[in-house]
Amino acid sequence: MTRGRLYLVPNTLDFGMDGQEVDLRDVLPDAVLARAAAITHWAAENAKTTRAFLKRVGAIHPLAVPLQEQRIEELPRPPKGRGPASNAAAAATEDKAWMALLQPALDGHDLGLISEAGMPAVADPGARLVAAAHAAKLDVVPLVGPSSLLMAIAASGLNGQSFAFVGYLPVEGAERTARVKALETWSAREQQTQLMIETPYRNAALLQALLASLKPGTMLSVSCGLSLKGAWTHSATVAQWRQAPRTLPEKVPAVFAILGAR
Numbered sequence: 001m002t003r004g005r006l007y008l009v010p011n012t013l014d015f016g017m018d019g020q021e022v023d024l025r026d027v028l029p030d031a032v033l034a035r036a037a038a039i040t041h042w043a044a045e046n047a048k049t050t051r052a053f054l055k056r057v058g059a060i061h062p063l064a065v066p067l068q069e070q071r072i073e074e075l076p077r078p079p080k081g082r083g084p085a086s087n088a089a090a091a092a093t094e095d096k097a098w099m100a101l102l103q104p105a106l107d108g109h110d111l112g113l114i115s116e117a118g119m120p121a122v123a124d125p126g127a128r129l130v131a132a133a134h135a136a137k138l139d140v141v142p143l144v145g146p147s148s149l150l151m152a153i154a155a156s157g158l159n160g161q162s163f164a165f166v167g168y169l170p171v172e173g174a175e176r177t178a179r180v181k182a183l184e185t186w187s188a189r190e191q192q193t194q195l196m197i198e199t200p201y202r203n204a205a206l207l208q209a210l211l212a213s214l215k216p217g218t219m220l221s222v223s224c225g226l227s228l229k230g231a232w233t234h235s236a237t238v239a240q241w242r243q244a245p246r247t248l249p250e251k252v253p254a255v256f257a258i259l260g261a262r
Helices: 030-038 047-058 088-101 127-135 148-156 173-190 200-213 238-243
Strands: 006-008 041-044 071-074 111-114 140-142 163-168 193-197 219-224 232-237 254-259
Touching: 006 127, 030 047, 041 047, 047 071, 088 127, 127 140, 148 193, 148 219, 148 232, 148 254, 173 193, 173 200, 173 254, 200 219, 200 238, 200 254, 219 238, 232 238
Parallel strands: 006 111, 006 140, 041 071, 041 111, 163 193
Antiparallel strands: 193 254, 219 232, 219 254
């Protein structure tokens, strides 16, 4: 039997931005939209947002099957407050859940992996499904689309030759300060840009924590609302940020980047 492929289908970056939806054709190549329209089986971070995405795709390219007939399965989520499985039995159960998502591809159907926003499997739990696909010897095909992390590093002017995404920082004050200082020390020594994100309503709190904890000469770049109308990137030293502070919106995603001074 011919096996299907796992397609990594990029989504837009306007998730949750009511009234700010972009035209799909402005951020996704037509070939990607056509491929998405042809897929009938999906592994999704969120089924609701996947249906919303497919509805927008269907307005450009007819869907292979009607929206209500699309087979959409959500990615497994660990119980709240728990990370990856901590024992062999639980890990085996999780592995089976991820492998079960690949059954359509094993049965010969192309399978789409999609996140709520941006590139799937990048800062996204879908990486587990990609690993499972490789273990099952399925072809994995990444499609072209927006990635807020790459767009932010490109727009920052910071070191794009060496960078790392460190995800979310701790929320608790002392722990967050310690983490910021550790990242700054590493960044200065290795000259490696450190990228981080935060839940939009905490954008301002993270910015204030960075300005309070970082050294004056450290470079700080913030990219806000990438690919949306009014998107901006501002890069300056921490000292310059302190002299001319900016207000960050509470509902618009942002990417933060630092590069420690030598």
